[in-house]
Amino acid sequence: MGLEFTTGRLADTVSWARKYSLFQYPFVTACCGMEFMAVWGPRFDIARFGAEFPRFSPRQADLLMVVGTITERQAPILKRIYEQICEPKWVVSFGVCASSGGFYQNYSVTPGIDLVIPVDVYIPGCPPTPEQILDALVMLQKKIQDRDTWSQRNYEIQEWTKKQAEGTLAKR
Amino acid sequence: MSQEVLQKLQQHLGENVLEVHDHRGDETATIEAKTLHDTCRWLKKTAGLEFDMLVDLTVVDYLEQGRTPRFEVVYHLYSIAQKHRLRLKVGIETDTPEVDTVSDLWRNANWCEREAWDLYGISFRNHPELRRILLYEEFEGHPLRKDYPKAKRQPLVRRPREEFEAVVRGSGIGNKRTLI
Numbered sequence: 520m521g522l523e524f525t526t527g528r529l530a531d532t533v534s535w536a537r538k539y540s541l542f543q544y545p546f547v548t549a550c551c552g553m554e555f556m557a558v559w560g561p562r563f564d565i566a567r568f569g570a571e572f573p574r575f576s577p578r579q580a581d582l583l584m585v586v587g588t589i590t591e592r593q594a595p596i597l598k599r600i601y602e603q604i605c606e607p608k609w610v611v612s613f614g615v616c617a618s619s620g621g622f623y624q625n626y627s628v629t630p631g632i633d634l635v636i637p638v639d640v641y642i643p644g645c646p647p648t649p650e651q652i653l654d655a656l657v658m659l660q661k662k663i664q665d666r667d668t669w670s671q672r673n674y675e676i677q678e679w680t681k682k683q684a685e686g687t688l689a690k691r
Numbered sequence: 692m693s694q695e696v697l698q699k700l701q702q703h704l705g706e707n708v709l710e711v712h713d714h715r716g717d718e719t720a721t722i723e724a725k726t727l728h729d730t731c732r733w734l735k736k737t738a739g740l741e742f743d744m745l746v747d748l749t750v751v752d753y754l755e756q757g758r759t760p761r762f763e764v765v766y767h768l769y770s771i772a773q774k775h776r777l778r779l780k781v782g783i784e785t786d787t788p789e790v791d792t793v794s795d796l797w798r799n800a801n802w803c804e805r806e807a808w809d810l811y812g813i814s815f816r817n818h819p820e821l822r823r824i825l826l827y828e829e830f831e832g833h834p835l836r837k838d839y840p841k842a843k844r845q846p847l848v849r850r851p852r853e854e855f856e857a858v859v860r861g862s863g864i865g866n867k868r869t870l871i
Contacts, residue, residue: 592827595848626834626843627826634849 530666537581537607538660541570544580546600549587551614551646563649568656577603582659583636588616589629601636607670609663611655612638615645637669694718696740696777703733709782719778727781728791734768734777735796742768742777745793748803750811754837761785762813766793783813792818810835 547555558565565571574580577600589597601610612632615621618641620630632638639662642655662668666675682688697718701708707726712719722730734742746767753761760782768777783790792815794801804815805824812833815821823830830845 591844591846594846598848625841626839626845629846630844634846 531664534664534666534671538663539569541568541582541609541656541659542572542574542580543570543582543584544575544577544600544604545573545584545586546597547584547586548589548593549614549616551586551616554646554649554652555584555586555613558649558652563653565653565656568653568660570656577601578605580604581608583608583610584613585610585617585632585638586613588621588623589632589635590627591629592627594629594632594635597632598635606674607668609640609659609668609670610636610638611659612641613652614647615643618643621645639668696775699737699740700730700734700777704730716776717778718776719780721780721782724781724783724790727779728793728796730779731766731793731796739773741770741772743771744769745797745800745803746776748793748800748807750807750813750835752811752835752837759785762788762811764790764807764813788812789814789816791816794818809833812836 545552545555557563559571559573570582577583581604583601583604585597601608610632612618616623616628617632618638620628622645624630629635640655640659642651644651647655659668663671666672679688694713697711697713697720700720700722701711704722704726707723707730708720709723710721712721731742734740746769747765748767749765751763751765753763762783762785764781764783766779766781768779770776781790788811790813792800792804794804794815795817801819802824804813804818805821807813808815808818808821809823809825810833822828826834827847829847832839832843
């Protein structure tokens, strides 16, 4: 073996580690949950992507899966859950109801959870198939690796602003 | 069997029964609102009738049909002992949508009437705790009324998309090409 070391940026390595150990908080409110459970099972096996372990406390999770319809009454609860998750955190909007309100165009349903919290990946479908969920997970992993999610970009802006104020911004 | 119930009801109430309907077992009687509570008590307590179960309590809004009175409260009754059914209807005026509660006769009417209040704004006299059951306290209006605007939303929290984007794009940095 000639290869004894590789070089890379620390941020890339950290992102690489993060994307293969997603701890999800399933915020399951509706029938989409059935498809979501199927993904956990042996047939589709979300464990292959390192994201199989649900944490039932938002403080231990970093991926918020919003699965199902969010009503206006529930929106403050969802926002609070989101705020309890430690940075860096990611949100997947699962199914049309969470993404846009779906066919519930009425007084009670929030027309898209992105009116309440920022969303990284949307999954269409009513309900989405397990393959779509895995596809979304891979998309999210790519975004995490690219540091292109809301949470990571927000962090980098804060760092950039801080360094600019200190005058320690690296020249390119 | 249920036709007997209708006959008994007509004998008991006389002209307070405004209309009866009977087709393949859906015996329905429209009665005067002021006699509602007494009638329900009579239906529940009288031997041979014994309507001991309130299956459902709903409201209909006839705004688009232009009917007066505009609202109709519908009571679906069932007798477990006698195995017969009866549907009672009560017309409610628009300016004072109010009717007596039946929650002292059937306990489940408590929640049914709260739902009717929540979604249709029908007020029930002598109800022990008439407040919203499905929607939140901050909600204004009664959304299942036909004059409630279809597209109206009353959000509790809302952070518009533009705000998120301002957080990240406001300074013109933050996309992949300008990472630190």
